[in-house]
Amino acid sequence: MYISISPQKTGAAFSKSAGDFVSYxxxxxxxxSLLKKEYFFNQYEDNIQPYEVIKGIDGNTAKLKNKEPKYYSITMSPSQYELKHIRNNPEKLKAFVRDAMKEYAGSFNREINGKPINVDDIKYYAKIEYERSYKSNDVAIRENKAYSKQIAHLKNELRKVERGEISGNPRKLESEIQKLARDAPYKIRGKVIEPGMKKEGLQSHIHIIVSRKDASNTYSLSPGSKYKASEVEMHGKMVKRGFERDRFFQNSEKAFDKMFQYNRNYVESYAAKKMLSKDPKQYFLGLRNLGFNEKKIAFKMIRQAGLQLPVLNLPTSKVGFAYKQLKRIIETGIKSSSIGY
Structure with missing residues (x-):
């Protein structure tokens, strides 16, 4: 499970309305057709129209400054393993989102009218998407780049030859193009993967637009707060503040596992991902110490990210390099959403 939280882009070049994001x-x-369209949903309602989302978010911005984000975007991207486990069922994805948004509300270290924030204090709209396209920062695009560049050059040369602008052997050029296409590391049905091509396999993910203000349009709730859960004295009294991202990410993962009896592998876990960032050596040791079956699945998940693991039996002088390589491999897999978080 890969989850990200991003603030609304602000500034002169960006719309102050949620309309552009909703249109996207x-x-x-x-x-x-109307019957086949995917609609927005929230904690209690389905089939919410786009104009209702725009109205709901844009009309819930009391006392926010122009440079402050009016909403946040949360993206939840289950891995293909997780999607396969729930059979890519959209109703199960909705149920998961509704549970995860309870965890989102509970991750604020705030109170409203003396009570901890709950999901009814949160104004949000969510939507499932079923497709993803390759982008320039994907592993497949980066590693295909040299081949794609050369293929484009040769195709341009071939067109010039066919138009009579330069001399050359069309058959030879076509043969070179075909060889490059065969040698390129990433292909879909024989075609070299390029930016904009749709990814294969299960790609369902959820976009959530959540208002910066609470449902009553009174209190500001920022998941982008620089403060972790803490208390501060303001105007002579102690006030709670902050948002616990770690709690939200980890509890969302636990909610999925509990709801669908999903047996999460080590490399999929939020705890392992955090360890990778803080202590790659410990992560590496944890990976090596897995039982045979779990290790086998873990390595398969990593390789499906499109990369190879570094050799494990290395001299001491090269161990540090191996850790760095492993960290890069796992992080790349995480971001490609082949593994998850």
Missing amino acids: LEKENAGK
């Missing part, structure tokens, strides 16, 4: 999330509905 409507891209998969283009050309579909």
Whole structure:
């Protein structure tokens, strides 16, 4: 499970309304009949129309400054293993989001009217998307780049030859293009993967637009707060503040596992991901100490990210390099959402 939280982009170049983002999330509905369209949902309602989302978010911004984000975007991307486990069932994804948003509310170290924040204090709208396209920062695109560049060059040369602008052997050029296409490391049905191509396999993920203000449009709730859970004295009294991202990410993962009886592998876990960032050596040792079956699955998940593990039996002088390589491999897999978090 990969979860990210991003603030609304602000500044002169960006719209102050949620309209542009909502329109972006409507891209998969283009050309579909009413019965086949995917609609927004929140904690209690389904089939929410785009204009209702825009109205709900844009109308819930009391006393926010122009440079402050009016909403935050949360993206939840289950791995293909997780999606396969729930059979890519959209109703199960919705149920998970509704549970995860309870964890989101509970991760604020705040009170409203003397009570801890709960999901009814949160104003949000969510939508499931089923497709993903390759982007320039994906592993496949980066490692195909040299081949794609050379193929584009040769295709340009071939067109010039066919137009009579330069002399050359069309058959030889076509043969070189085909060889490069065969040698490229990443392909879909024989075609070299390029930016914009749709990814194969289960790609369902959820976009959530959550208002910066609470549901009553009174209190500001920022998951981007620089403060962790703490208390501070303001105007002579102690006030709670902060948002615990670690708690939200970890508890969302636990909610998925409990709801669907999912047996999470070591490399998928939020705890392991955090260890990777803080102590790669310990992460590496944890990976090596897994039982045979779990280790086998873990390595398979890592390799499916498109990279190879470094050799494990290294002289002491090269161990540090191996840790760095492993960290890079896992982080790349995490971001590609082949593994998850």
